[in-house]
Amino acid sequence: DQQVKQNSPSLSVQEGRISILNCDYTNSMFDYFLWYKKYPAEGPTFLISISSIKDKNEDGRFTVFLNKSAKHLSLHIVPSQPGDSAVYFCAASARTNAGKSTFGDGTTLTVKP
């Protein structure tokens, strides 16, 4: 029973264009969502988060959108840069167990020069 799903294992975009990474969740108790970025042979690094009381959070080139009714969130990267090429993980947590985050399987983003 996978509670956080990233249905696209990979995504390829041209430098300068927008990258859109998607994530769906099934647990209605989730109220905090995060995106992490991971390079090979390194641990994931926190990128951006959003609380369920918001529907959008922006940080520079990165914007996360949350659609609670659809249980869907997305990460937009614009403009995409070759250095953005990495695996992106979506994660979710519930206030009742705030310490534990449930991760998706990740989407490998390749930004072509």
Add this chain to the structure above:
Amino acid sequence: NAGVMQNPRHLVRRRGQEARLRCSPVKGHSHVYWYRQLPEEGLKFMVYLQKENIIDESGMPKERFSAEFPKEGPSILRIQQVVRGDSAAYFCASSPLDRVNGYTFGSGTRLTVV
């Protein structure tokens, strides 16, 4: 370096041996988490600890696996009698009490069972 320190980076064990993975959290972080990443898969939750307490071990296999976070010293993930299926990358993360800025992850320990 104020990050999460994991050691060793690479660990090779023969089937039946014990593996001990160490994790020193960010100074001031009171929460430690262990995740496992099998080849071609995502990060799977194993266990969540605070000092001297296991808060949630719902992702930990019932046998052969144990974790601790003592009052002094690093957190330890211990795998007894390793099998080939235990080969994976094991990531430790830490966080303060609030969850606003997510976890800080270590670089992981890559366990290979031969």
